[in-house]
Amino acid sequence: MxxxxxxxxxxxxxxxxxxxxxxxxxxxxxxxxxxxxxxxxxxxxxxxxxxxxxxxxxxxxxxxxxxxxxxxxxxxxxxxxxxxxxxxxxxxxxxxxxxxCKMGQDWTTEAFIEETVAALRSEIQDKKVLLAMSGGVDSSVCAALLHRAVGSQLTCVFVDHGCMRKDEPRQIEEVFRGQFGMNLVSVNAEDRFLERLKGVTDPEMKRKIIGEEFIRVFEEEARKLGELDYFVQGTIYPDIIESGWDGGKSVKAHHNVGGLPERIDFKGILEPVKYLFKDEVRRVGEAMGIPPVITRRQPFPGPGLAVRCLGELTREKLEILREADAIFREGMDEKGYGDHASQFFAVLTNVQSVGVTNDERTYGYVIALRAVLTTDFMTAGVADLPIAFLTEVAAKIAVQVQGVNRVVYDITSKPPATIEWE
Ligand SMILES: Nc1ncnc2c1ncn2[C@@H]1O[C@H](COP(=O)(O)OP(=O)(O)OP(=O)(O)O)[C@@H](O)[C@H]1O
CATH class of the missing domain: 3.40.50.880 (Class I glutamine amidotransferase (GATase) domain)
Incomplete structure (x- = not known):
């Protein structure tokens, strides 16, 4: 570098x-x-x-x-x-x-791409590479770099655990298989995950089960692919930077693929964006032609909607949440409020309340909308969205999404709350 x-x-x-x-x-x-x-x-x-x-x-x-x-x-x-x-x-x-100091100003996005691709090519040679693709910025940009370096020697595996946002699995396939022509294995493992999560309500337990099942699915897929030499990790600079005040290293907990390199015998780990900040990773992605729907993607927890769907996970609840979340996000994008909030999403509270539709009494779920402003994700304030806009979104969700009759806006900062609900 x-x-x-x-x-x-x-x-x-x-x-x-x-x-x-x-x-x-x-x-x-x-x-x-x-x-x-x-x-x-x-x-x-x-x-x-x-x-x-x-x-x-x-x-x-x-x-x-x-x-x-x-x-x-x-x-x-x-x-x-x-x-x-x-x-x-x-x-x-x-x-x-x-x-x-007469320093040259030549460390550009283009130079980074060119040099990283060349370095990857000379390290990998004719070997095979495996990448776990979440559709997030880091793994997507790593995939684009690796694909440019070694083309079909790269295989990406995307696991759909049934807790992705609306249209995400399709977008991932369209972009990486369709547009880039990558070898992308897309595994629909929804049934498996939901089966294991039956009756589980404790958030920590949900995370643990999803993490474990994830490794299992991934390992099975990797074995099917035969011998693989390198594994790619989307580590970024803030994950490894050593701060001057505690002298400690905070290594990113790759909670999803955490145990994988130890379980499969790889020749090496590749971390092509290890020295980049998130914004720089994004710029590399943009320069490589990854569409904004991916480079501008908001942070999304590894276990996905599972931690925004409170209580036991069922297909029905996840479907309700996916629809409500999509309506909120579409509304934010349409009005251009996307830039006023760092992160925004819907939560399916496990609370049901009484409502009325066409003079009939209903009993439906309460959806909470959350939109926060933050620079570091350590603290966060509530995004100041116009009440007229929120009312409009609430009405749309309550009318269009079967099973929902009430929508609330979460007005708590972090701390004392967290950004996510679980
Ligand atoms: N559904 C998935 N299918 C395949 N791989 C995944 C999936 N979810 C996560 N991963 C892998 O686990 C890594 C860490 O996941 P995490 O949720 O912490 O995302 P992240 O660190 O923000 O990275 P990214 O921006 O790539 O999502 C990802 O970079 C990706 O390689």
Missing amino acids: TDKHDCVVILDFGAINAQMLAKAVRQLNIYCEVLPYTAATDRILALQPKALILQRGEACGERTLGRELPPETAALGLPVLDMKSSPWEEADLKAFLVKE
């Missing part, structure tokens, strides 16, 4: 905004990596940096007080930009990196 481009290392002293700074540097088409301020000099030097940025802004408060650059790092003699005060200005960054 770094040998073809100039690199700057951001040393994180515990600043909450080290990742934002890294994104700002990369916006200048300059490659950077974030390391804890205590990183050993050989780790820093391995990246062949042309400069260091010390991220210890005032905004970080007491946490970074008294933290000094280790003398051996200072002794490297690299140019240093010390971010003592926040917020930084893009112009300052540019003046330092481009004017003073």
Whole structure:
């Protein structure tokens, strides 16, 4: 990643905004990596940096007080930009990196694609590659890179556990098999999953069963494909970045395919977007022709609608939720409110209430709509959607979706609530 481009290392002293700074540097088409301020000099030097940025802004408060650059790092003699005060200005960054350090601005999306494809090609050679395709941004972009690199040596497996959103399985097939011409195995495992989930109401248990069953289905499919050499993981940079304040690594819990590489004997794991932030992954996807319905897809939990369908999962409840969710999302897109919320979806509460339709008493489910605004998903506020719009959507859902007669809007922030209901 770094040998073809100039690199700057951001040393994180515990600043909450080290990742934002890294994104700002990369916006200048300059490659950077974030390391804890205590990183050993050989780790820093391995990246062949042309400069260091010390991220210890005032905004970080007491946490970074008294933290000094280790003398051996200072002794490297690299140019240093010390971010003592926040917020930084893009112009300052540019003046330092481009004017003073003469760094090239050539780390572009196109360069990334070209170099990653070439590197994958030379690593994989004539070997076979397996990818677990969720239709999410990360696995989709990995698939596009791998497909461009090795074409039909790549096989993608998509498992439909029956908890996908409306039209998603069809979209995945259309895009990856239809448009890209990939080898895509699409497994309809709805019956299997629902059978195992019968009578289960505890959310943790639901997740566990879905995770276990997922591995089982996936393993069966992989065995059918014969010998496979590489397995692809859609790890992204925030999953592996080491923060300067706890020094710890938070490795993404690939809750769905978690145990797979240990169970099947792969020659290696490929992680082509490991050094990219989510927005950068999205841009790569766009540049490779993946349609917005996938690159703009909202975060979606691994167990899918299962954790938005409270209580026991049944085909009927999931179908009700899928329809209600689709009406809400369509309405948001039509009105252009999609950009006002980071994530929005419907939840099928397990509550039923009395209603009235054509003078007849009904007893139906209550659907909750949730729309939140967040930058980091650690905290979230409620999206301020017009009441007239919400009323319109509620009416549409209650009239069009059989089995629903009441719709509510969740107006709780995170914390104390979470974004998802389970
Ligand atoms: N239904 C599915 N079929 C096949 N693979 C899946 C499925 N759901 C998840 N995966 C695999 O598990 C990985 C982790 O799933 P997770 O739900 O955590 O999504 P993610 O980390 O947001 O990634 P993505 O953006 O690819 O969905 C995915 O990248 C994908 O490889």
